[in-house]
Amino acid sequence: MARRYSAQKEIIGEALARLDHPTAAEVYEEVRRNLPQISLGTVYRNLSLMAEEGELLRLSFPEAPDRFDPNVYEHYHASCVCCGRIFDTDGTVGSGLVGEIDRAVEACTGVRVESRVMIFSGVCAACQSATPPGK
């Protein structure tokens, strides 16, 4: 087995798996518990490298810091406006519907769609039951 060059990179990857769609700052806080001398720059650099190499996804939300996701299959995200949690979609959204939207966009803009960013916002199941609609 080849020697790993950087322990930091591996520990960052492990922290990412433990956290839920964290920001770089959240990864930094988590990694610091094992590696107190790590710098935020190292976290950013490794996260960016891993994103380039396809080992993780960098998610961009409006008016908010980027988040990182170790699930690299094609999926989308829905965030809860009450609790802030971020939920992953599964393959059912991508199958068919996204292609249909792409074609509709192409029909009216002329742009041959190659990729897309889709972010959904609303109220998650837990917050829905915490705040009943009658209230």
Add this chain to the structure above:
Amino acid sequence: MARRYSAQKEIIGEALARLDHPTAAEVYEEVRRNLPQISLGTVYRNLSLMAEEGELLRLSFPEAPDRFDPNVYEHYHASCVCCGRIFDTDGTVGSGLVGEIDRAVEACTGVRVESRVMIFSGVCAACQSATPPGK
């Protein structure tokens, strides 16, 4: 007719109509031609106020400054990866398809979708003909 309080705000609105999905900095440059002493802060403040009042849309793109759009009807955007231009969709995208996606997202995440950001990227018609597929 009531006096307008701020000439700046009106001139910003006019610049917006003249430009194509501009950033705040681009609005600033345009407005400066008529109002050389205007400050970037005034442009930002008025654009933000107008967005709050529903007079325009603030568009957020990943890794890029926000852009502003005087078209306030519900529509989406496709940007060309070659020339950078941004194209508006018309009502055909929103009708039906978006509701279907919302329902699919709700089915697999539990989030009752209230709003969404969708940004499409690809090659526009002009750039497609400029760079024929055979090449």
Add this chain to the structure above:
DNA sequence: TTAAATAATAGTAATCATTACTATTATTAA
């Protein structure tokens, strides 16, 4: 194995978009 070459690090400075602040000027109202 060890010395030169290479890669990664910690720490800090810089950047960029945006907002906040402040003293001043313009507008409105009494």
Add this chain to the structure above:
DNA sequence: TTAATAATAGTAATGATTACTATTATTTAA
């Protein structure tokens, strides 16, 4: 016509992210 209010220009501050730099760790090859 003056006091109260709103908006401005200019500048400073903020927050996320990247860039830089001197140092340390790893690899390579003699």
